[in-house]
Amino acid sequence: MTGPDPSIPENRDGAVLTVDLDAVRANYRILLERLKGVPSAAVVKADGYGLGADKVASALAADGCDTFFVAHLEEGVRLRPLVPNCAIHILNGLLSDAADAYQEHRLTPVLGSLGEIDAWKAFCGDAPLPCDIHVDTGMLRLGLPPDELDRIAANPSHIAGLDITYVISHLASADETDSPQNPAQLAAYQKARRVLPQGKACFANSSGIFLGADYHFDLARPGVALYGVNPQPGTANPMQGTVTLKGRILQIRGADAPQTIGYGASYEVSNPSRIATVPVGYADGYLRSLSNRACGYIGDHRVPLVGRVSMDLITFDVTGVPDHLCRPGDWIELIGPNRPVDAVAEDAGTIGYEILTSLGRRYHRAYIGEDA
Ligand SMILES: *Cc1c(COP(=O)(O)O)cnc(C)c1O
Numbered sequence: 001m002t003g004p005d006p007s008i009p010e011n012r013d014g015a016v017l018t019v020d021l022d023a024v025r026a027n028y029r030i031l032l033e034r035l036k037g038v039p040s041a042a043v044v045k046a047d048g049y050g051l052g053a054d055k056v057a058s059a060l061a062a063d064g065c066d067t068f069f070v071a072h073l074e075e076g077v078r079l080r081p082l083v084p085n086c087a088i089h090i091l092n093g094l095l096s097d098a099a100d101a102y103q104e105h106r107l108t109p110v111l112g113s114l115g116e117i118d119a120w121k122a123f124c125g126d127a128p129l130p131c132d133i134h135v136d137t138g139m140l141r142l143g144l145p146p147d148e149l150d151r152i153a154a155n156p157s158h159i160a161g162l163d164i165t166y167v168i169s170h171l172a173s174a175d176e177t178d179s180p181q182n183p184a185q186l187a188a189y190q191k192a193r194r195v196l197p198q199g200k201a202c203f204a205n206s207s208g209i210f211l212g213a214d215y216h217f218d219l220a221r222p223g224v225a226l227y228g229v230n231p232q233p234g235t236a237n238p239m240q241g242t243v244t245l246k247g248r249i250l251q252i253r254g255a256d257a258p259q260t261i262g263y264g265a266s267y268e269v270s271n272p273s274r275i276a277t278v279p280v281g282y283a284d285g286y287l288r289s290l291s292n293r294a295c296g297y298i299g300d301h302r303v304p305l306v307g308r309v310s311m312d313l314i315t316f317d318v319t320g321v322p323d324h325l326c327r328p329g330d331w332i333e334l335i336g337p338n339r340p341v342d343a344v345a346e347d348a349g350t351i352g353y354e355i356l357t358s359l360g361r362r363y364h365r366a367y368i369g370e371d372a
Contacts, residue, residue, distance in 0.1 A: 013364035014279035015247045016331075019051045021059040022369035023240040027226045028060055030238060034209050038216045041067035041202070043223030045075060045091065050285075050359040051227055051242065055367055057083050060226075069221055073098055076107040089132055089166070093142065099123035108165055110134045112142045114151065114158060121161060128163035133196055137169040137188035138181060144192075153195045164199035166219060167192070174207035174215075175233055182211055206231040229352035230342050237342065243356070244336035245363065247278035247296070249328050252318065261315055262307030267292055273319045276303070278332055281312040284360030286334065290314075293347045297338035298325050 031040055042065050048056035053075065057068055061083045069089045070076050076088045087108060094102070094109040094116045100123070102109050111117050112134040120131055136143035144152075152158045169189045173179035189203055201217035206225035208215045210232050222231075230237035255275050261267040278296075282288045286309055294305040296316055303316040318326045335344055341352040348355065 013248070014250070015245065015284065015360075015363045016366060017359060017363035018244040018246075018366045018368060019055065020240075020242050020244070020368040021055060023228065023242040024051070024056055024226055025059055025063050025369070027228060027239045027242070028063060028065060030240075031206075031209055031220065031222055031225060035216055035220055036213070038218065038220060039067075040209075040220040040222060041065070041069055041089075042226055043069045043205075043221055044079065045069065045071035045223065046357045047075075049223060049227045049353065050356040052365070052367070053079055054082050055370060056226070057086075059369065061086055067219065069223075073101055073107065077101065077105050080105045080107070087130075087165070091134075091142070093134070094120055103129055108132055110142075110166075110168060112136075113144060114148045117159060117162065124161075124163075128161055130163050130165045132166040132168055132199070132202075133159075133162075133164055135167060135169045135189065135192040135196065137185040137192065139170050139172045139185075141170075143169060149192055149195055159196070159198070162198070164196070166200050166202040167196045167198070168202045168221070171203070171205060171208045171211075171215075174205055174211060175231065177211065177232060182208075182215075186214060224353055224356075227356055228341060229356070233342070237340070241337060241340050243341065243359070245280075245334045245359070246331040246336070247280040247314070247334055249276045249326065249330050249332060250279055250313075251277045251328060252326065253277075260307075263310055264308055267307040271319070273317055274321075274326075275306065276316045276318045276326065276332065278314050278316065278334075279312060280314055280334060280360075281310050283311045284362055285355075285358030286314065286360070287348045287350065287355070287358065289348045289350070290344070294334075294344060295339065295347075296332040296334050297336070298330065298332055300338075301325065302338075303332060 042060050044053040044057050047053045067087045071091050089108045093112045108130045110132040134143035173181040202219040203217045204215045204220045206222040225231040228239045228242040255269045255273045259269045280286045288309045291308040296303050301321045306317045307315045345352045345355045
């Protein structure tokens with residue numbers, strides 16, 4: 001951990017984000033084992049939860065994943081050439097006037113209202129193109145609301161002539177194993193499938209996979225667990241960490257009472273201390289709410305973050321670390337084996353999803369397992 005990292009060709013970077021694609025692949029296999037024969041797609045929206053959708057999708061496609069979900073049409077357009085033989089589904093559905101782009105790039109819209117269904121039918125005419133239907137089972141965000149489902153039940157011609165690949169729905173509380181919302185949504189989904197038996201059934205996100213076989217249906221749709229976030233908070237994480245973030249020590253200085261550190265003088269030094277400054281800040285997605293809460297690691301030595309997170313810099317109290325491990329140019333682990341994404345999220349008062357999707361663009365990025 002100390003000293004320049006030999007895996008980095010040019011040691012001039014202030015912060016290095018290492019993305020382990022082998023770990024992403026391992027996580028995909030762990031989920032498949034849980035699914036006991038049910039296949040799984042991969043959700044790679046938001047640039048693969050911040051890891052790089054191009055790298056993640058290419059790696060998983062090489063391992064046999066043939067179905068990807070993204071949120072935006074544009075995300076699908078960018079992904080298309082990287083996984084030419086895979087299905088790409090667009091969760092946000094069909095925006096007006098965009099239907100031809102779905103056709104041109106062979107993207108499947110997840111239709112979420114009768115309006116979208118009618119627009120897609122009108123666009124396709126006599127030559128149906130694949131689509132999915134999203135049914136709202138209690139999230140109240142996207143998908144056919146119950147009254148539109150009732151209208152289809154009363155008049156199935158609404159969906160006549162559609163080429164439906166998947167009927168999907170999304171769980172709102174799957175990370176809370178005991179939430180009564182889970183079985184309630186499952187029952188609503190099963191009821192919706194009686195109205196919409198066409199195509200295959202796709203229901204579970206990462207956490208949903210861990211709710212049991214009733215939730216698996218024909219295809220799972222995990223995102224965050226692939227990237228190492230614990231799908232069942234409060235229990236041991238079965239997933240492997242996929243990102244390591246290390247920041248380099250720029251300077252080390254002595255400090256003592258009554259000095260204070262950083263903007264707003266939010267940290268008061270109480271004893272003779274040594275303070276290390278690292279070039280990572282909230283502009284890199286290292287959230288300001290980590291101020292005076294987070295910690296880093298130098299080898300096995302835990303070093304608390306002291307003072308506010310500023311735009312480009314953070315400061316750590318390295319008083320307890322032996323001098324020879326802690327000099328300008330040495331590295332502090334901010335996210336990694338000692339400090340998993342979920343722990344950083346807890347320090348920041350948020351969820352691992354937000355830590356990952358905020359990962360900055362200024363970091364030097366190194367990918368492990370890219371050519372595997
Ligand atoms: C983001 C998303 C997923 C993936 O959820 P995770 O909790 O990251 O596994 C699945 N389905 C839909 C509709 C989503 O929006």
